[in-house]
Amino acid sequence: ATGTEALPPRWGRVRARAWAGASRAMWHSMSGSDDHGPLPPHSRKDKRLGSWPRRPSFLRQPLWQSSSRKSFLLGPQTHRLPFRVMWGITVATAFSMAIINFITIIAIEYSVRWKFWMMDRAIRGSGVVPGIIMLTVISMFYSLIGVCLIMFVAPSCGGSGLPENKCYLNGSNLPGFYTKRTLRVRVATTILANAAGFPVGREGPTVVIGSNVAYLISQYMAQPYVSEWINVSQEGVSRSALLVDEERFEHATRIACAVGGACGMAMIFNAPFGGILYMFEEINAFAWPLELTFRVFVSTMFCALVSYGMLNACGTDIEEFVIFAFVQQNKNWHWTDIPWFILTAAMLGAITSLHTRGMLAFASIRQNMATKLKRFQPGAKIVETLLYCAVCALASAIVSLSATCVEEGGSGLQYVLFNCEDGHYNPIASLLVNTSHSSVKLLFSGNNGGEIGFAASVLAFVTYYVLNVGLTGLPVPGGAFTATMLLGGLFGRAVGSVARAWGLSTTVSGVYAVVGSAAMLCGFKQMTLAVVLIVVECVNDLTLAPVVMLSVSVSMAVNWNINKRGHDEEQIERKDLPFLEGEAPPTLDNLLAISCCDHLPAEAMLPPQAPEPKVRKALDIAGKGTMFFPIVDPETHVCMGIIKRSYLEDACTAQSGKALKRDLSRAFAADPFAVQDHANLSTVSTIMKNAANTMPLYRLMDPTPFIVLEDMPAPRLYYLFAKAGERFAIVVSRECKFRGIITRLGLIRTARHGPI
Known part of the structure; x- marks a missing residue:
């Protein structure tokens, strides 16, 4: 195909008008021919278009026949990978997550059992005080290993990772976040953090682990299908380049990462449907690809089956590792409980x-302290984490001493004896010294309605609340998902105990714990459907669905009047992570497209063919923050395409005859706006050096970017990035002259802080 009839749909009338103003002399010199191809089909009806100049010969190549450049025609929301490849990624991700989850729960289980065995041995032999010291020392030992792994090997693993994961699924790139190193460290430190007794759960890191596994599998299986050697030869010079279509690759990896995250959430609570809805609300419905629904459904089902099989093979069963018990329990509720449920939820x-506000405040305080003590890092952060681990262990143990020993119930749950005799257990120690996962299971039980009473619930609630809020900002990999469920369950159980004591309710306190957990969790995450389904699957009782939905509705109504966003969204704002909301913010209402353009020095505008020194100068002057360079006709000032920084860097490296070595970051970049491209994804593999050192940039550019007028309202172009998934757009004047580039990161800056 030659001529303008081969223009892709995105070229559009604006692009055609832009070419109308370009210099014919330049095109003649590049093509060496006067043949510009036939007229566009519609020009037969419109004689005014008969004088249009044709596309230059170097742009007549039918780009959509090149598999590595299909995104120029298809757009960013399509991967077009073979059927077997995507399903291979889906199944491999599900199977890998089932194995990782199995290893994690076994490691946590036996690490905690050994810690309790050592504590019990010290208590039996020397008394309660040596037992508490033993508990504290072992917890600090686990914590020391974990914090050293984070600070010296993978700093990005310090935290749940959910805000960063949410940003990647939203369409932003986070270089160095999904690597083999971060995967290994996150798995190990998640085990150590839960074994150490920090007031955290493992759901946040497990979701990120699932996305990390899916990303690595996709990189191995999908990259060969989005790569192709491109001929960039000139007369008398043989040259070639390996191009990776990163837009198609990223779309495929985001689908896979959503599958991995859903598997992670499903494995934590044995809630396949809850995992599906969690990722649906995490990604947002407007960015949910149609094919993802069935892939997530199959992957969560596959994870559940593999987990059951592995647990049965090792002589145990799933009930040891999920929140609900398989035995039938009395969880009936009555209409007289409705007012109490509403009061609890409100x-x-x-x-x-x-x-949420307390956690954000502590995070800011610790951030300021870290800045002041920068010269003492990372030692100061390690010492602070160890001291806080000791505080958690000592506080939990000391508070547990005030509890009265209770005879073990008939539910067969995991109780902590602590200072009690055989056959009895310490109710507060079972809630605080135990892992949060086991504590929630104890609260949801319907067989011990009066065993964990009002005093124990309130005391445990206050202690855990303070410890959980104070943990924020420390390099500890853990999620607050289970922690908030535990807090809500404690509060709900306390309300249920009061109602039963006053004779106003006959419902077991475990039902109030379920209602409280759902109310607390939905306010923390600001999710509804996923919370209801996860909690209902946790208790294995669909009859509780109506009251759980009621509590979620009331809690969300109250929470929205106080907080505009959930905890993860607040963390994204505080960390200044790249994220686009579904709706344009009010800050863009009075802005035009030209106000959203990135700062672009004149040296960054390159011609179609440029000498190597000019390209290197453009890279140096523009700085690392400039990720896209316009290819502009120097005579007509018409933008002919966009080329990525990574393409230019690799081309310059290959041009100099050096082997390509990408900088593999050991940690997630401190400033996500400073780097955009994946550090481990090479784009231009080899370009053979020629005598003139002239680089044919037009062979590597994207010749069909989206184009917007400079006076277009900013809210209208916002959806091009937020919903269509574009990473950049060209801004032109009414005369089709190049005015600037709007990038995704630049638009996020403008939406948050106003025009630069």
């Missing part, structure tokens, strides 16, 4: 808001 809606 109070927890306000408490959740305070909980």
